[in-house]
Amino acid sequence: MVRRTKEDAMETRAKLLDAAEALFSENGVTQTSMMQVAEKAGVTRGAIYHHFDNKMDLIESLMGRISLPIDEMREQIAESLEFDPLEEIKARSKEFLARVQNEPQVRSIASILLHKCEYIDEVNPIKLRHVSGRNECICEVEKLFESAIEKGKLSPSVNPRIAVIGLFSLVDGFIYNWLLAPDYFPLVEYGNQAIESYINGLTR
Amino acid sequence: MVRRTKEDAMETRAKLLDAAEALFSENGVTQTSMMQVAEKAGVTRGAIYHHFDNKMDLIESLMGRISLPIDEMREQIAESLEFDPLEEIKARSKEFLARVQNEPQVRSIASILLHKCEYIDEVNPIKLRHVSGRNECICEVEKLFESAIEKGKLSPSVNPRIAVIGLFSLVDGFIYNWLLAPDYFPLVEYGNQAIESYINGLTR
DNA sequence: GAATATACATACATAAGTGCATGATTATAA
DNA sequence: TTATAATCATGCACTTATGTATGTATATTC
Numbered sequence: 001m002v003r004r005t006k007e008d009a010m011e012t013r014a015k016l017l018d019a020a021e022a023l024f025s026e027n028g029v030t031q032t033s034m035m036q037v038a039e040k041a042g043v044t045r046g047a048i049y050h051h052f053d054n055k056m057d058l059i060e061s062l063m064g065r066i067s068l069p070i071d072e073m074r075e076q077i078a079e080s081l082e083f084d085p086l087e088e089i090k091a092r093s094k095e096f097l098a099r100v101q102n103e104p105q106v107r108s109i110a111s112i113l114l115h116k117c118e119y120i121d122e123v124n125p126i127k128l129r130h131v132s133g134r135n136e137c138i139c140e141v142e143k144l145f146e147s148a149i150e151k152g153k154l155s156p157s158v159n160p161r162i163a164v165i166g167l168f169s170l171v172d173g174f175i176y177n178w179l180l181a182p183d184y185f186p187l188v189e190y191g192n193q194a195i196e197s198y199i200n201g202l203t204r
Numbered sequence: 205m206v207r208r209t210k211e212d213a214m215e216t217r218a219k220l221l222d223a224a225e226a227l228f229s230e231n232g233v234t235q236t237s238m239m240q241v242a243e244k245a246g247v248t249r250g251a252i253y254h255h256f257d258n259k260m261d262l263i264e265s266l267m268g269r270i271s272l273p274i275d276e277m278r279e280q281i282a283e284s285l286e287f288d289p290l291e292e293i294k295a296r297s298k299e300f301l302a303r304v305q306n307e308p309q310v311r312s313i314a315s316i317l318l319h320k321c322e323y324i325d326e327v328n329p330i331k332l333r334h335v336s337g338r339n340e341c342i343c344e345v346e347k348l349f350e351s352a353i354e355k356g357k358l359s360p361s362v363n364p365r366i367a368v369i370g371l372f373s374l375v376d377g378f379i380y381n382w383l384l385a386p387d388y389f390p391l392v393e394y395g396n397q398a399i400e401s402y403i404n405g406l407t408r
Numbered sequence: 409g410a411a412t413a414t415a416c417a418t419a420c421a422t423a424a425g426t427g428c429a430t431g432a433t434t435a436t437a438a
Numbered sequence: 439t440t441a442t443a444a445t446c447a448t449g450c451a452c453t454t455a456t457g458t459a460t461g462t463a464t465a466t467t468c
Contacts, residue, residue, distance in 0.1 A: 004446080009444080009446090012445085012446085028234075030234040031234070033426090046447050046448070049426095049446095050444085051445095051446095116323065116324075118233065120231055127384075134384075162389075162394045162397050162398065163401075166374065166394065168377070170370070172373075172376075174369075174370075174377070177369065181339075184339070194373065194374075196405070197367075197406050198398075198405050201400070202405070208414090208416080209464095209465070210414085210415095212415085213414080216416085248418075250415085250418070253457070253458080258456085409468100418459100418461075420458085421456105422458105423455085424454090424455085425453085426451105428451090429449090430448085431446100432445100433444105434443100437440100437443090438442090
């Protein structure tokens with residue numbers, strides 16, 4: 001029960017992260033104690049404080065596990081610039097919705113971010129990560145919109161910045177409301193359709 | 205300092221609600237103790253437990269103070285059915301954004317709902333109120349969309365339900381993202397434009 | 409004007425959570 | 439093989455929050 005193999009250690013670390021992810025997304029961050037996380041992972045609190053500094057560090061590690069969609073996008077966006085940027089934007093947005101709906105881990109983290117943690121002061125690492133990630137992502141997609149305008153796919157009268165923020169808000173809002181009551185409407189079906197409407201509305 | 209007038213009592217009650225509203229929206233619900241609320245209101249914890257059962261009751265009273273936009277809408281929607289429903293929908297959505305931006309109390313409560321409280325289990329009164337309010341509101345606006353279709357303002361091919369949920373998600377998403385970093389973009393200006401785009405996209 | 413209820417302060421009892429210090433045991437390196 | 443370091447358990451000290459019980463002085467009622 002002590003000084004296990006290095007692989008064993010990584011396994012307990014993973015188990016701790018799994019336990020935290022499940023408990024945080026179900027009961028909320030502040031409503032979940034380190035004790036509960038340890039119990040769910042089948043260890044004691046000592047193990048947690050060995051692997052993580054504190055609860056905040058645990059959360060940060062949690063978020064770090066999933067590949068940020070931003071990082072994935074970065075490369076593909078470059079290619080898409082000479083392809084059809086507008087279709088690329090739609091495809092990316094829809095893919096994001098699909099990931100939230102289909103990948104449990106992504107859904108859990110989205111749930112934690114949107115509903116199960118309190119965004120306090122500016123120095124909250126969770127909030128910082130969220131905001132900075134969002135802003136980066138916005139800048140990337142803004143380029144796509146600009147490219148669409150250059151290619152004549154979009155009227156020059158549309159403000160790319162407003163277009164992106166609207167799109168992001170639409171997607172965020174869909175995920176937010178869907179997570180609030182997942183049985184109320186189908187995320188991907190409704191979301192995809194709304195994205196189409198929104199993009200269509202930009203072009204005229 | 206004891207057994208003050210009935211009006212005095214209502215005043216301390218109001219002060220407690222003000223203090224709670226400010227602290228909750230700034231520091232989060234769980235991060236705020238009853239002690240802090242009492243101190244900010246200039247009384248002791250005893251006063252709180254005299255006026256409210258517990259923290260949850262305090263929050264519920266807080267939410268009850270603002271007039272639900274749904275209730276306001278209810279009447280006006282009836283009239284609007286024979287007017288221009290689509291314009292009515294836009295106007296209502298924009299008014300909501302404006303209220304969040306301009307009325308501090310509405311903004312505070314929106315901030316608490318969207319960012320400063322954890323939505324735990326199904327019996328959480330806050331979540332229940334939020335969800336049921338949203339669903340009612342969705343049904344009302346759905347009627348407006350149906351009316352718009354009947355009047356030929358909207359193609360019969362659009363699904364009213366999807367249209368509403370999309371609109372609500374867009375508005376919620378805007379408020380969500382704006383509250384996350386209010387300096388990043390102007391809520392009303394960008395929001396209004398995005399609403400126009402979205403509704404435009406529905407019509408074709 | 410006596411009786412009572414109200415509005416709050418004060419104090420306490422309890423619980424729970426955090427972080428750390430220390431202990432135990434074994435993998436790993438020398 | 440010995441020394442070291444890693445992995446985790448255990449126990450403690452400290453803090454903080456909650457709810458309630460009780461006290462007290464005044465408003466209100468009759």
